[in-house]
Amino acid sequence: MDEWKYARSNHTGKENHKYNSGGRVKFRVNAPKETSVTNSFRDSSEMKKGDDGAWYGYTRPLDEGFHYYTINIDGADVPDPNSMFFYGSSRWGSAVEIPAKDRDFYALKNVPHGQLREINYVAKSSNANRHAFVYTPPDYEKDTNKRYPVLYLQHGAGEDETGWGRQGHAGLIMDNLLAEGKAQPFLIVMENGAGIGFGGGRGRGPGATNATPVAGATTNAAPGRGGFGGRGGFNFSAFEKVVVDDLVPYIDANFRTIADQPHRALAGLSMGGMQTRTIGLAHLDQFSHLGIFSGGNIGLTNITDQATFKQKVKLVFMSYGSKENGSAGAKAAAEALQQAGINGVYYESPNTAHEWLSWRRSLYQFAPLLFKN
Amino acid sequence: MDEWKYARSNHTGKENHKYNSGGRVKFRVNAPKETSVTNSFRDSSEMKKGDDGAWYGYTRPLDEGFHYYTINIDGADVPDPNSMFFYGSSRWGSAVEIPAKDRDFYALKNVPHGQLREINYVAKSSNANRHAFVYTPPDYEKDTNKRYPVLYLQHGAGEDETGWGRQGHAGLIMDNLLAEGKAQPFLIVMENGAGIGFGGGRGRGPGATNATPVAGATTNAAPGRGGFGGRGGFNFSAFEKVVVDDLVPYIDANFRTIADQPHRALAGLSMGGMQTRTIGLAHLDQFSHLGIFSGGNIGLTNITDQATFKQKVKLVFMSYGSKENGSAGAKAAAEALQQAGINGVYYESPNTAHEWLSWRRSLYQFAPLLFKN
Numbered sequence: 001m002d003e004w005k006y007a008r009s010n011h012t013g014k015e016n017h018k019y020n021s022g023g024r025v026k027f028r029v030n031a032p033k034e035t036s037v038t039n040s041f042r043d044s045s046e047m048k049k050g051d052d053g054a055w056y057g058y059t060r061p062l063d064e065g066f067h068y069y070t071i072n073i074d075g076a077d078v079p080d081p082n083s084m085f086f087y088g089s090s091r092w093g094s095a096v097e098i099p100a101k102d103r104d105f106y107a108l109k110n111v112p113h114g115q116l117r118e119i120n121y122v123a124k125s126s127n128a129n130r131h132a133f134v135y136t137p138p139d140y141e142k143d144t145n146k147r148y149p150v151l152y153l154q155h156g157a158g159e160d161e162t163g164w165g166r167q168g169h170a171g172l173i174m175d176n177l178l179a180e181g182k183a184q185p186f187l188i189v190m191e192n193g194a195g196i197g198f199g200g201g202r203g204r205g206p207g208a209t210n211a212t213p214v215a216g217a218t219t220n221a222a223p224g225r226g227g228f229g230g231r232g233g234f235n236f237s238a239f240e241k242v243v244v245d246d247l248v249p250y251i252d253a254n255f256r257t258i259a260d261q262p263h264r265a266l267a268g269l270s271m272g273g274m275q276t277r278t279i280g281l282a283h284l285d286q287f288s289h290l291g292i293f294s295g296g297n298i299g300l301t302n303i304t305d306q307a308t309f310k311q312k313v314k315l316v317f318m319s320y321g322s323k324e325n326g327s328a329g330a331k332a333a334a335e336a337l338q339q340a341g342i343n344g345v346y347y348e349s350p351n352t353a354h355e356w357l358s359w360r361r362s363l364y365q366f367a368p369l370l371f372k373n
Numbered sequence: 374m375d376e377w378k379y380a381r382s383n384h385t386g387k388e389n390h391k392y393n394s395g396g397r398v399k400f401r402v403n404a405p406k407e408t409s410v411t412n413s414f415r416d417s418s419e420m421k422k423g424d425d426g427a428w429y430g431y432t433r434p435l436d437e438g439f440h441y442y443t444i445n446i447d448g449a450d451v452p453d454p455n456s457m458f459f460y461g462s463s464r465w466g467s468a469v470e471i472p473a474k475d476r477d478f479y480a481l482k483n484v485p486h487g488q489l490r491e492i493n494y495v496a497k498s499s500n501a502n503r504h505a506f507v508y509t510p511p512d513y514e515k516d517t518n519k520r521y522p523v524l525y526l527q528h529g530a531g532e533d534e535t536g537w538g539r540q541g542h543a544g545l546i547m548d549n550l551l552a553e554g555k556a557q558p559f560l561i562v563m564e565n566g567a568g569i570g571f572g573g574g575r576g577r578g579p580g581a582t583n584a585t586p587v588a589g590a591t592t593n594a595a596p597g598r599g600g601f602g603g604r605g606g607f608n609f610s611a612f613e614k615v616v617v618d619d620l621v622p623y624i625d626a627n628f629r630t631i632a633d634q635p636h637r638a639l640a641g642l643s644m645g646g647m648q649t650r651t652i653g654l655a656h657l658d659q660f661s662h663l664g665i666f667s668g669g670n671i672g673l674t675n676i677t678d679q680a681t682f683k684q685k686v687k688l689v690f691m692s693y694g695s696k697e698n699g700s701a702g703a704k705a706a707a708e709a710l711q712q713a714g715i716n717g718v719y720y721e722s723p724n725t726a727h728e729w730l731s732w733r734r735s736l737y738q739f740a741p742l743l744f745k746n
Contacts, residue, residue: 014464030450031449074404074446075404075405076407076446077454078446092384110495117491144517175493
C-alpha cells in the first residue's frame with residue numbers, strides 16, 4: 001500500500017502527484033508563503049506544509065479511474081499547475097488518473113490506430129460556426145469506396161466535445177476493439193451538447209469555437225448559457241435541431257457514411273444520455289441504436305408506439321456505475337424491454353460512481369453491440 | 374483607450390480578463406485571503422486587492438497577438454483559472470490574446486474548412502509510440518484520387534505538437550488562403566520536436582503521449598528531457614531520425630501524398646527553425662522548401678555545395694518579428710542567397726517580438742510560396 005507511483009495525469013516535468021495501490025493520491029503543491037492550501041476531494045481535502053515549503057495532502061482511497069479536482073490556495077480556487085488539463089465541471093482544470101485494473105482496454109497499444117479529427121462546420125439552423133470531433137477507424141483511408149455507420153456520442157453537463165477524445169479515450173477503446181475483431185468499424189461524432197448559445201471560446205482555443213455566429217449574419221444563438229431549461233430540467237430543443245438539421249446532414253455529406261437509420265446510433269453519458277432519450281425517441285426514423293450511460297433509462301412507459309419502436313430500434317443500451325443511484329431503475333427498464341420483445345441491454349460498471357471509468361467501460365460494452373447486421 | 378473588451382482567450386463563463394485598444398490587459402483574479410497576487414508580465418506584474426475581494430492588475434501596453442502568462446499567489450505559480458489552456462513555456466497554462474488589426478487572416482470564417490487530425494503512430498527507429506497532428510485541406514475528402522504535397526511544421530522550445538493547431542491557428546490560416554486561391558492545397562504535419570525522450574504524458578491526455586515505449590519493447594528514448602544538448606546548443610539527432618526514418622515514411626504510407634522531394638517542405642519557429650536548418654541541410658534529397666521563423670538563418674556559409682543546393686532547394690524563407698534580434702542577419706542572408714541565384718525570401722512581421730503573431734504571419738506569407746513548381 002505504501003508504494004507511491006506517479007500518476008499519468010501528471011504534467012511532464014512536473015511529476016508532483018502520486019497514487020498507491022489503495023487508490024489514495026498524494027499531492028505536492030509548491031506554495032511556500034500560504035497559510036492554507038486544500039484540494040477539492042471530499043473528506044480528504046486537508047494539506048499540510050512540508051519541510052521543503054511545499055504543501056502535501058493525501059486523499060481518501062478513491063475509485064479507480066479519472067477524477068476532476070481543484071486546488072484552493074488561501075481561498076483562491078486554481079487548477080493544480082502540475083496536472084494536465086481537461087474540460088469538465090465547466091472549466092479547463094486538473095484531474096488525476098488512478099489506473100484501473102482493467103485499463104488495458106483503453107491503453108495505447110501497437111495496433112492500427114484511427115484518427116481523431118477536429119472539424120469546423122456551419123449550422124444553418126442557427127447560422128453559427130460549430131466545432132466537433134470525428135473518430136475515423138484505422139481502415140477508413142485504406143479503401144476509399146467503403147462506407148461506414150455512425151455513432152453520435154455525447155458528453156455530460158459541464159463537459160464539452162473534447163471529453164470523449166481526451167478523458168474518455170474513445171479512439172483508443174475503438175482501436176483496441178477493432179484490433180481484436182470485437183466490433184464493426186464505424187465513425188464516432190462528438191459535438192458540444194451544452195454549447196448551444198455559448199458565446200465564448202472553448203475546446204480549441206480562440207478563433208474556432210462553439211458557437212460563434214457566422215460573420216455578417218444574425219444568429220439564433222443567444223449569448224450566455226442558453227440551451228438549458230430551468231432548475232430541475234434541461235431543454236434540449238436547440239441541440240436537437242443542430243443534431244438533426246445540421247450535424248447529421250453535414251457528416252453524411254462530408255464523410256463516407258451509410259446514411260440511413262439502420263446505420264446511425266445515438267448515445268451519451270449523464271446529460272448526454274438524457275439528450276439521447278429525448279432526441280432519440282423523437283427521431284426513431286433517424287437512429288436505430290440508443291445508448292444511455294449514467295443518464296436515466298428508457299422504460300416501456302416512454303414508448304408511445306411499441307410496434308413501431310420494436311421495428312425501428314435494434315438496441316437500447318443502458319448502464320450505470322455500481323455506486324450510482326439509478327442502476328436498479330435502468331436494469332428493470334432493460335428487463336421490461338426484453339419482455340416486450342425489444343433488445344434492452346443493461347450493463348453495470350463494477351465499483352465506480354458517476355465518473356469516466358464508468359463511461360469508458362460503457363462504451364467498451366456498447367460498441368460491440370452496434371451495427372451487427 | 375478606456376473601452377475594455379473581453380479577450381477571446383477568456384474561459385467561457387469566467388470572463389475575467391479584458392483588453393483595450395492600447396494593448397493593455399486588465400486581470401481579475403478571485404483570491405480573497407491572499408496578501409500578494411502578481412502576474413508574470415514584465416514591468417506590470419503588480420496586482421491590487423479590489424473592494425470585492427478580488428485582485429486586479431493592469432499590464433503595460435502589450436504587442437498585438439498571443440502572450441503566455443502565469444499568476445502568482447503568495448509565491449505559488451499557478452495558471453489563471455479564467456484562461457483557456459495552451460502548451461508553452463513547458464507547461465499547460467494561461468495566455469491572453471490581444472486581437473491584431475490584421476487578425477482577419479486567421480479568423481474562423483464561413484469558408485470550406487480542412488480537418489486537424491490527431492494521429493498515433495509507432496516510430497520504429499526508437500520503438501516508441503508517438504503522437505502528431507495532420508492538417509488536411511478542405512478538398513482532401515472530395516477527390517480521393519488526388520495526391521498532395523506536405524509541409525512538416527515545427528513548434529518552438531517549451532511547446533509541443535499542439536502549438537500550431539491551437540495558438541498558431543495553422544488550419545484557419547490555410548482555410549482562408551485556400552478560399553482566396555492564394556495557396557496550393559497541401560498537408561501540414563505537426564510533430565513534437567522536443568518530445569524525444571520525454572517520458573510523461575502530454576498533448577492529448579493520459580494514454581496517448583509522446584513518446585511512450587511500445588508495450589513489451591525496449592526503447593531508445595531515455596527518460597527526462599532527452600534530445601537537448603548542453604547549454605548553448607541543441608542536439609536534434611534523435612528528432613532528425615524520427616522525421617526522416619519514421620514520420621515521413623508513415624505520412625507517405627497513410628495519407629495521399631506526393632511522396633517526393635519536390636513536394637515536401639520543412640519549416641518551424643524558433644527551435645523548430647533551427648531544426649529545419651539542421652535537418653533540412655542534411656537531407657536535401659528529402660525537402661525542397663525550407664522555412665525558418667524567428668530561428669536564425671541559412672546563409673551562404675551554411676551551404677557546402679552551392680550547385681547541388683541551387684538545384685535541389687526551391688525556396689529558403691526566413692522571417693523575424695521586427696522587435697527581435699536576428700532580423701538583420703536573416704535579411705542579409707536572404708539577399709546573399711538571391712545574389713547567388715538561390716530563392717531566398719525574407720519577411721518581417723511589423724511590431725511583433727518572439728511570439729505567435731510573428732509566426733502566424735510567417736506561415737501566411739510562407740504558404741503561398743510553396744509548391745508553385
